[in-house]
Amino acid sequence: MTKNYTVAILGATGAVGTRLLSQLEQSEIPVGQIKLLASKRSAGKQLQFHDQSVVVEEATPASFDGVDIVLASAGGAVSKRLLPEAVKRGAVCVDNTSAFRMDPAVPLVVPEVNASALQKHQGIIANPNCSTIQMVAALKPIYDTAGLKQVVVSTYQAGSGAGQRAIQELDQQAQQHLDGQTMTSEIFPVKGAARHYPLAFNLLPQIDVFEPDGSTHEEWKMVHETKKILLDDMDATAIKVNATCVRVPVVIGHGESVYFEVAHPEKMNPTKMKEVLQQAPGVVVQDDPATQLYPQPINAAGTTATYVGRIRADLENQGGYNLWVVADNLLKGAAANTVAIAATLVKNQWL
Amino acid sequence: MTKNYTVAILGATGAVGTRLLSQLEQSEIPVGQIKLLASKRSAGKQLQFHDQSVVVEEATPASFDGVDIVLASAGGAVSKRLLPEAVKRGAVCVDNTSAFRMDPAVPLVVPEVNASALQKHQGIIANPNCSTIQMVAALKPIYDTAGLKQVVVSTYQAGSGAGQRAIQELDQQAQQHLDGQTMTSEIFPVKGAARHYPLAFNLLPQIDVFEPDGSTHEEWKMVHETKKILLDDMDATAIKVNATCVRVPVVIGHGESVYFEVAHPEKMNPTKMKEVLQQAPGVVVQDDPATQLYPQPINAAGTTATYVGRIRADLENQGGYNLWVVADNLLKGAAANTVAIAATLVKNQWL
Numbered sequence: 001m002t003k004n005y006t007v008a009i010l011g012a013t014g015a016v017g018t019r020l021l022s023q024l025e026q027s028e029i030p031v032g033q034i035k036l037l038a039s040k041r042s043a044g045k046q047l048q049f050h051d052q053s054v055v056v057e058e059a060t061p062a063s064f065d066g067v068d069i070v071l072a073s074a075g076g077a078v079s080k081r082l083l084p085e086a087v088k089r090g091a092v093c094v095d096n097t098s099a100f101r102m103d104p105a106v107p108l109v110v111p112e113v114n115a116s117a118l119q120k121h122q123g124i125i126a127n128p129n130c131s132t133i134q135m136v137a138a139l140k141p142i143y144d145t146a147g148l149k150q151v152v153v154s155t156y157q158a159g160s161g162a163g164q165r166a167i168q169e170l171d172q173q174a175q176q177h178l179d180g181q182t183m184t185s186e187i188f189p190v191k192g193a194a195r196h197y198p199l200a201f202n203l204l205p206q207i208d209v210f211e212p213d214g215s216t217h218e219e220w221k222m223v224h225e226t227k228k229i230l231l232d233d234m235d236a237t238a239i240k241v242n243a244t245c246v247r248v249p250v251v252i253g254h255g256e257s258v259y260f261e262v263a264h265p266e267k268m269n270p271t272k273m274k275e276v277l278q279q280a281p282g283v284v285v286q287d288d289p290a291t292q293l294y295p296q297p298i299n300a301a302g303t304t305a306t307y308v309g310r311i312r313a314d315l316e317n318q319g320g321y322n323l324w325v326v327a328d329n330l331l332k333g334a335a336a337n338t339v340a341i342a343a344t345l346v347k348n349q350w351l
Numbered sequence: 352m353t354k355n356y357t358v359a360i361l362g363a364t365g366a367v368g369t370r371l372l373s374q375l376e377q378s379e380i381p382v383g384q385i386k387l388l389a390s391k392r393s394a395g396k397q398l399q400f401h402d403q404s405v406v407v408e409e410a411t412p413a414s415f416d417g418v419d420i421v422l423a424s425a426g427g428a429v430s431k432r433l434l435p436e437a438v439k440r441g442a443v444c445v446d447n448t449s450a451f452r453m454d455p456a457v458p459l460v461v462p463e464v465n466a467s468a469l470q471k472h473q474g475i476i477a478n479p480n481c482s483t484i485q486m487v488a489a490l491k492p493i494y495d496t497a498g499l500k501q502v503v504v505s506t507y508q509a510g511s512g513a514g515q516r517a518i519q520e521l522d523q524q525a526q527q528h529l530d531g532q533t534m535t536s537e538i539f540p541v542k543g544a545a546r547h548y549p550l551a552f553n554l555l556p557q558i559d560v561f562e563p564d565g566s567t568h569e570e571w572k573m574v575h576e577t578k579k580i581l582l583d584d585m586d587a588t589a590i591k592v593n594a595t596c597v598r599v600p601v602v603i604g605h606g607e608s609v610y611f612e613v614a615h616p617e618k619m620n621p622t623k624m625k626e627v628l629q630q631a632p633g634v635v636v637q638d639d640p641a642t643q644l645y646p647q648p649i650n651a652a653g654t655t656a657t658y659v660g661r662i663r664a665d666l667e668n669q670g671g672y673n674l675w676v677v678a679d680n681l682l683k684g685a686a687a688n689t690v691a692i693a694a695t696l697v698k699n700q701w702l
Binding site: 198289 | 501503505507522525526528529540544545546548549552553554555556557561564565566574588591592593595597599600601602604606608610621640641642643645646647648649660661662663665666667668671673675677
């Protein structure tokens with residue numbers, strides 16, 4: 001008899017939380033009972049799970065009694081406080097925040113890339129940053145075929161990465177601009193920052209806070225998460241990674257211009273690259289200059305694949321290649337990957 | 352006695368043309384007479400030059416009789432047909448199209464970078480592509496100090512680069528999206544292309560047509576124009592250049608994420624880089640993470656400088672650096688640079 005799981009969603013009312021619920025509905029995880037947890041402010045709201053109306057409860061340590069799986073996306077501070085409580089009560093937690101990503105005891109997983117890392121979990125598994133997930137999904141088959149020496153990525157990240165209210169702010173700013181009014185800003189680039197700037201019809205080269213070295217924390221995450229996922233070591237020097245993260249006035253769907261040098265140029269060419277990408281799980285190749293086919297955020301939104309196009313060799317540098325990678329940052333970059341991790345745990349009985 | 356020049360603007364009614372007129376008003380060029388030339392369709396329109404109302408005339412070879420300086424921005428085909436006629440009549444032409452840029456007899460000039468190349472002109476001088484101008488303005492002082500081995504650039508290019516009608520289309524698409532309607536597209540990504548896609552709230556990794564090697568012509572231009580300007584040789588191998596060009600839903604102001612390796616790492620560090628950039632003509636450094644100061648398109652629009660920020664060393668690759676470069680693509684990337692070339696010719700009596 002198949003076991004039915006009690007699943008809790010922590011942060012159920014947010015931009016990612018509501019998508020965790022719909023992804024869970026579509027997953028192969030046999031859900032016996034669902035618990036929707038959020039802050040006191042959101043408690044009492046009702047959300048639909050299949051044909052069942054579920055009341056959102058305030059998250060407390062006791063909420064996790066009897067829970068088998070926690071899917072968390074309520075911010076790093078909440079995860080830090082509550083997930084250890086859930087683990088104490090026997091739950092396995094898949095966390096979409098950055099709270100535990102760099103903990104050596106916590107696997108950082110994109111299932112189609114490094115599912116086997118899940119086997120060593122100790123109760124908490126981390127979902128990588130949205131911009132990292134889609135990049136490693138595209139790079140993994142290339143890394144397996146010809147190795148990687150260096151990656152230089154520039155991101156074009158959608159406003160929804162800053163949360164549900166940020167989506168409304170972007171729309172509001174766009175309407176202000178079209179009406180000839182001054183755009184107002186309270187969230188972008190970073191909610192808690194001292195200064196706010198409009199994103200509509202603009203570009204903001206700041207995502208998350210600045211590190212002492214002049215990079216942003218988002219850039220830091222892309223460098224170190226990529227290494228932890230591909231090399232199982234966040235400080236490894238075997239692959240050099242350089243990231244520039246820019247917020248762009250798109251609602252859903254991150255774009256990435258990824259330049260890289262393979263370690264073994266003789267093992268790779270553009271045709272081969274297209275082949276290994278077409279065979280890669282979770283990757284959809286959209287690449288035909290003749291018909292102007294390439295990934296676009298408005299087409300990726302609402303789907304769970306990683307789209308790759310503009311595949312080409314650097315004619316000036318042997319072993320250098322370019323890719324253009326697009327994915328729905330709220331699904332592939334968050335909810336869908338989180339649920340896919342839980343489904344992999346269930347399928348392999350790794351809970 | 353100072354000579355007064357007869358100046359003709361070819362393509363006077365376009366997005367760049369109107370800006371050529373205002374830049375000429377503000378320049379030090381002593382203008383005796385102004386002629387505004389355009390297609391038959393635009394003939395008869397009136398534009399203001401200082402306190403004078405000037406009627407736009409249809410451009411024909413005879414229009415250039417008695418003209419000293421032609422500032423051209425009416426498309427490559429028009430330049431190819433009419434500029435040799437202007438030269439025949441004794442005019443010197445500064446061309447903002449791509450018609451003559453790769454002609455070895457035609458200097459390709461950003462005045463603060465390679466003004467001396469103007470001395471060898473034979474009647475036609477080319478204004479580089481918008482995305483190239485702002486990048487070489489930022490890279491030149493670094494190249495002079497520590498050399499350059501490799502440049503990897505990803506652009507974030509504004510919709511206005513596709514012309515006056517494209518600006519209207521972007522606004523219209525944004526309003527359609529906000530009203531919950533399907534976005535319609537007739538111009539983006541490329542006016543004459545078979546397929547059109549919305550730019551509002553989207554990203555289009557195609558600017559200009561595709562080359563046989565899978566790059567776009569915009570990317571090709573950035574590679575070869577950069578070399579012609581910095582090395583005086585479009586095919587030089589001394590600097591490897593790799594470009595990915597993406598159209599973003601911004602009205603005015605291109606952003607560029609520029610990664611590069613200097614040839615002599617011992618001659619450069621981030622402090623030194625900031626110093627040489629601060630001293631560089633035409634460059635304004637906006638770089639202070641503590642106060643969230645970095646270049647943004649909405650601040651650059653309407654100005655003629657090249658803004659540089661996010662200056663940082665690649666901690667994983669000695670000699671590697673990142674810059675974030677923003678400029679008004681219609682002014683610094685077009686009209687202001689074109690008029691600055693003409694002013695340099697006049698000032699040095701190189702006409």
